[in-house]
Amino acid sequence: MTILALESSCDETAAAVVRDGRVVLSSVIASQHELHEEYAGVVPELASRAHVERMLPIVRAALEEAGVGLGLVDAIAVGHRPGLIGSLLVGVSAAKALAWSLGKPLIGVDHVHAHLYAGVLGQCDEVEEAYATASAVARTGDPLFPALGLVVSGGHTSMYLLRSWIDLTRVGATIDDAMGEAYDKAATILGVPYPGGPNLDRLASSAGASDRVIDLPISRLSPTSLDFSFSGLKTALLYAVRGLPSAKGEYARDATQLSPEQRRDFAAAFQRAACKAVILKLERVLDRWSEFSSEPCRSLLTGGGVTANSRLRAELQALADRRGIALRLPPLAWCVDNAAMIGGLAYELQRAGKWSDLSLQAVPTTSL
Numbered sequence: 001m002t003i004l005a006l007e008s009s010c011d012e013t014a015a016a017v018v019r020d021g022r023v024v025l026s027s028v029i030a031s032q033h034e035l036h037e038e039y040a041g042v043v044p045e046l047a048s049r050a051h052v053e054r055m056l057p058i059v060r061a062a063l064e065e066a067g068v069g070l071g072l073v074d075a076i077a078v079g080h081r082p083g084l085i086g087s088l089l090v091g092v093s094a095a096k097a098l099a100w101s102l103g104k105p106l107i108g109v110d111h112v113h114a115h116l117y118a119g120v121l122g123q124c125d126e127v128e129e130a131y132a133t134a135s136a137v138a139r140t141g142d143p144l145f146p147a148l149g150l151v152v153s154g155g156h157t158s159m160y161l162l163r164s165w166i167d168l169t170r171v172g173a174t175i176d177d178a179m180g181e182a183y184d185k186a187a188t189i190l191g192v193p194y195p196g197g198p199n200l201d202r203l204a205s206s207a208g209a210s211d212r213v214i215d216l217p218i219s220r221l222s223p224t225s226l227d228f229s230f231s232g233l234k235t236a237l238l239y240a241v242r243g244l245p246s247a248k249g250e251y252a253r254d255a256t257q258l259s260p261e262q263r264r265d266f267a268a269a270f271q272r273a274a275c276k277a278v279i280l281k282l283e284r285v286l287d288r289w290s291e292f293s294s295e296p297c298r299s300l301l302t303g304g305g306v307t308a309n310s311r312l313r314a315e316l317q318a319l320a321d322r323r324g325i326a327l328r329l330p331p332l333a334w335c336v337d338n339a340a341m342i343g344g345l346a347y348e349l350q351r352a353g354k355w356s357d358l359s360l361q362a363v364p365t366t367s368l
């Protein structure tokens with residue numbers, strides 16, 4: 001089955017053609033970073049206008065790159081939740097128009113759910129090789145489940161128990177900032193330019209960086225909590241950079257007074273505390289796995305923009321090796337928002353009979 005997938009939930013306009021849920025024939029992403037840079041954050045109205053301009057050229061590019069005409073597409077998928085409502089509406093409207101005019105079925109996909117799928121997409125350069133791998137997986141039965149899922153993005157930070165692609169339960173989530181949001185805010189505190197997350201990662205990983213020059217708190221919450229919190233870490237970094245505020249709420253210093261070495265080391269200390277907090281909660285779930293499932297955990301499915309983070313990737317791999325579970329970590333291109341993951345998960349949804357129709361709505365919140 002060949003699915004044309006659309007994604008426009010935030011500031012990336014994306015389209016992809018995915019075969020049988022695993023083989024990515026094309027994945028085209030137009031980022032809007034340059035549009036939002038001067039505001040140091042995504043401006044919803046600018047984002048939705050840019051989606052309107054870019055969506056159809058991106059769809060055309062994805063079809064061309066895949067060498068697939070619209071007539072050969074079996075279904076249209078779209079990320080319809082969660083996200084910025086104006087941005088989502090562009091993708092949902094385009095997908096409905098395509099489905100209706102071509103007489104093809106429509107599949108609405110939850111974007112957070114799709115991030116969990118990104119690590120199992122065909123990762124081979126050679127499409128035929130990826131297709132063979134996917135077929136082999138299909139023949140032998142899916143060895144992934146039960147799985148522990150982790151989504152760390154700009155809007156969400158959550159863990160899930162997955163019994164299948166369709167049957168999943170949330171076991172923990174952030175009680176305040178999402179991890180990517182904390183990275184973006186930490187970057188602002190340190191005077192690191194937009195986009196904050198990747199730039200802070202680069203700085204923290206640069207030569208000579210020490211993550212122990214300042215001691216920032218690793219969030220644990222209560223001893224049994226499976227939730228995350230990043231706001232305390234962010235405030236601790238703020239005070240480390242600016243000193244404690246006066247009674248009037250004024251600070252004595254700001255990031256401009258940091259030396260380049262201090263800025264680099266503060267970034268590394270933030271990165272250490274943020275990543276360790278995530279690993280700690282994954283360890284807690286794995287320690288208590290028998291409460292969630294009678295079968296052993298077979299894989300760790302990860303996704304979302306922050307899985308592009310160099311330290312988190314290394315720590316996730318080390319965790320999976322320690323625990324002897326398979327890690328599905330998306331390649332960098334599929335960590336951030338993309339349509340390939342939407343087309344991949346859509347295949348699993350339709351196999352379970354979860355089709356949508358033209359009443360599909362854009363919804364700002366996740367269903368998970």
Ligand code: KG4
Pocket residue numbers: 010152153154155156179180181183184195196197198201304305306308309310335336337
């Ligand atoms: O998944 P995504 O593209 O969009 C949402 O669904 O939110 O994630 C975007 C987030 C941003 O907060 C961005 O700063 C963060 O992912 N991010 C990173 C890195 N690359 C992207 N955070 C830390 N390190 C990175 N290398």
Ligand code: ZN
Pocket residue numbers: 111115153154304305336337
């Ligand atoms: Zn996302």
